[in-house]
Amino acid sequence: MTIESAIDQRVSLAVSTVIFALRPHPDSGLMTLWLPLVRRIREPYEGQWALPGGPLESEDDLASSASHTLQRTTGLEPRYLEQLYAFGNPERSHALADHQPSDRVVSIVYWALVRPDEVARAVDGDNVEWFVADDLPPLAFDHTEIVDYALARLRAKITYTPIAHGFLPPEFTLTELREVHEAVLRTVLDPANFRRQALASKTLIPTGNCLQGTSHRPPALFRFEAGPPTSTTKERR
Amino acid sequence: MTIESAIDQRVSLAVSTVIFALRPHPDSGLMTLWLPLVRRIREPYEGQWALPGGPLESEDDLASSASHTLQRTTGLEPRYLEQLYAFGNPERSHALADHQPSDRVVSIVYWALVRPDEVARAVDGDNVEWFVADDLPPLAFDHTEIVDYALARLRAKITYTPIAHGFLPPEFTLTELREVHEAVLRTVLDPANFRRQALASKTLIPTGNCLQGTSHRPPALFRFEAGPPTSTTKERR
DNA sequence: GCAAAAGTGTTGGCCTTACACCCATGG
DNA sequence: CCATGGGTGTAAGGCCAACACTTTTGC
Numbered sequence: 264m265t266i267e268s269a270i271d272q273r274v275s276l277a278v279s280t281v282i283f284a285l286r287p288h289p290d291s292g293l294m295t296l297w298l299p300l301v302r303r304i305r306e307p308y309e310g311q312w313a314l315p316g317g318p319l320e321s322e323d324d325l326a327s328s329a330s331h332t333l334q335r336t337t338g339l340e341p342r343y344l345e346q347l348y349a350f351g352n353p354e355r356s357h358a359l360a361d362h363q364p365s366d367r368v369v370s371i372v373y374w375a376l377v378r379p380d381e382v383a384r385a386v387d388g389d390n391v392e393w394f395v396a397d398d399l400p401p402l403a404f405d406h407t408e409i410v411d412y413a414l415a416r417l418r419a420k421i422t423y424t425p426i427a428h429g430f431l432p433p434e435f436t437l438t439e440l441r442e443v444h445e446a447v448l449r450t451v452l453d454p455a456n457f458r459r460q461a462l463a464s465k466t467l468i469p470t471g472n473c474l475q476g477t478s479h480r481p482p483a484l485f486r487f488e489a490g491p492p493t494s495t496t497k498e499r500r
Numbered sequence: 501m502t503i504e505s506a507i508d509q510r511v512s513l514a515v516s517t518v519i520f521a522l523r524p525h526p527d528s529g530l531m532t533l534w535l536p537l538v539r540r541i542r543e544p545y546e547g548q549w550a551l552p553g554g555p556l557e558s559e560d561d562l563a564s565s566a567s568h569t570l571q572r573t574t575g576l577e578p579r580y581l582e583q584l585y586a587f588g589n590p591e592r593s594h595a596l597a598d599h600q601p602s603d604r605v606v607s608i609v610y611w612a613l614v615r616p617d618e619v620a621r622a623v624d625g626d627n628v629e630w631f632v633a634d635d636l637p638p639l640a641f642d643h644t645e646i647v648d649y650a651l652a653r654l655r656a657k658i659t660y661t662p663i664a665h666g667f668l669p670p671e672f673t674l675t676e677l678r679e680v681h682e683a684v685l686r687t688v689l690d691p692a693n694f695r696r697q698a699l700a701s702k703t704l705i706p707t708g709n710c711l712q713g714t715s716h717r718p719p720a721l722f723r724f725e726a727g728p729p730t731s732t733t734k735e736r737r
Numbered sequence: 738g739c740a741a742a743a744g745t746g747t748t749g750g751c752c753t754t755a756c757a758c759c760c761a762t763g764g
Numbered sequence: 765c766c767a768t769g770g771g772t773g774t775a776a777g778g779c780c781a782a783c784a785c786t787t788t789t790g791c
Contacts, residue, residue: 325586348583478791479742479790715764715769716768740790749782758772759772761771762767
C-alpha cells in the first residue's frame with residue numbers, strides 16, 4: 264500500500280475561493296477589504312452564506328477551477344491567485360447539523376485579488392452578495408475560519424511581496440499603492456518612507472507619465488516589473 | 501451550482517509526506533538533510549523512487565493521514581508536521597508513460613521533521629531507503645518538484661520560526677541548535693551572534709542544567725518554550 | 738501667492754556583523 | 765597551565781521611523 268493508488272469513494276473534492284476587493288467602508292468611507300459570498304440553497308446550512316466554489320472538474324487544474332469559480336461569481340479574471348490551504352477535517356461538513364457523516368468534503372481553497380473598478384463593471388452571479396471582510400455574518404461550514412486565515416495571509420504577504428498590484432490598474436501612483444497597503448493593513452503609513460521602501464524593492468518601473476488633472480503637483484505613474492514570467496504560483500509563502 | 505456539493509468520481513485523493521531528518525553526509529561527514537523514499541512496485545513509474553504516502557482514509561484528518569504515513573514508513577511520530585501544498589495538475593500522473601488519463605490524483609502533501617536518533621532506533625518499512633535530500637535520484641511523478649518546494653519552505657521557515665526543535669531532543673545546547681541551522685541552511689554561522697539572536701527570540705528557556713562530559717566548559721542546556729498549545733498548525737507561512 | 742500633495746534630506750535609534758576577549762573545564 | 769569550546773563585550777555599518785523641508789501644480 265504505497266503511493267498514488269488512491270481511490271476513496273467517500274471523500275469528495277471541492278475548490279473554493281476567497282475573493283478580495285477594495286471598496287469604501289459603508290460607515291467610515293475608508294477603503295476596506297470586501298469579499299463576495301454565496302447564499303446556500305440546500306442543506307446543510309441552507310440560507311447561510313458561504314464561500315463561492317464547487318466540485319473539481321476532472322480535466323481542470325486546481326487553479327483553473329478557482330478561476331472558474333471567480334468567473335461564475337463575479338464575472339472577473341483574477342489579478343492574483345494563490346492556493347491558501349487544503350481543509351479536510353472530517354467534522355467540517357456537519358458542524359451544527361447532524362446528518363449522515365458519509366458525505367465528507369475536502370476543500371482546496373484559493374484566494375484571489377480583483378480590482379474594484381472591474382468589480383463595479385461586472386455583474387454579480389445569482390445569490391451573490393459582497394460583505395466587509397472584517398465584519399461577516401456567520402458563515403456555513405468552517406468558512407469563517409478559512410476567511411480569517413486568508414485575511415491573515417493577505418496581510419502578512421503584502422508586507423513582503425508585491426501583491427498590491429492585484430488591486431491596482433496597470434499604471435498607478437505611489438500614493439495609490441500606499442493607500443492599498445493602508446487599506447489592507449488598516450494602518451497609516453508615512454508617505455516619504457513608504458515611497459523609499461517601495462522604490463528600493465526594485466519591483467516598480469517608472470512609466471515616464473504623470474497623472475494629470477490633480478489640483479496639485481502631478482504624481483509620477485509606475486508599473487510593476489513584469490520580471491520573470493509573472494509567477495502567480497506557490498513560491499515563497 | 502454552488503458550494504460543497506462536490507462529488508467527482510474520477511478524482512482520487514492521496515496524502516504524501518516529505519520527511520526530513522539530519523545525518524552526516526556520506527562523503528563530507530557534515531550534517532545534512534536526508535529523507536526516506538519508497539520504491540514503487542506498480543506502474544506507472546514502477547521501480548522508481550517516490551514520496552511515501554497513500555490514499556486518504558475516509559475517517560482520517562489530513563494531518564493524521566500524514567502521520568500514519570510517517571508511522572508506516574519510519575515507525576516514528578513527527579516532531580513537526582505541516583501541510584505543504586496540494587498538487588492537482590491533471591498531467592502529473594502520466595508525465596512519461598502514456599496510459600489512460602482517467603486516473604487522476606490530487607495529492608495533499610505534508611512535510612515533517614524527525615530526530616536522527618529516533619530514526620536510528622526505528623525500523624524502516626519495506627522498500628524504504630533514505631537519501632541525501634539535495635542529491636536525489638530521478639523521482640516518480642512530480643515528486644522532484646515537490647521535494648524542491650519542501651526544501652525551500654524548510655530553509656525559509658527555519659530562519660523566522662523555531663522549528664529547529666523538530667531535529668533536537670527536548671534539552672539541547674545552543675551549539676547543537678546552531679548546528680541544526682547550519683546543516684539545514686548549508687552555511688556557517690557566527691556562534692556569538694547566533695546565541696544572542698536565539699536568546700532574543702524568547703522561545704528558549706534555560707533548564708539550569710549543563711551538559712557534562714565535554715573536554716571543556718560545560719554548555720548550558722535549554723528547552724523550547726512550550727508556550728500556547730504547541731501549534732503544529734498552518735499559521736504564519 | 739496659497740493650498741495641497743509630491744518628492745527629498747536629515748537625524749537618531751535599533752539591529753546586525755565582525756571580531757576581540759574572558760571564562761570554565763578536562764587533561 | 766594549556767587547549768578547547770562556551771559565553772560576553774564592543775565598535776562600525778546598514779536599515780528604519782520620524783519629521784523638516786523643498787518642489788510643482790491648480791486655482
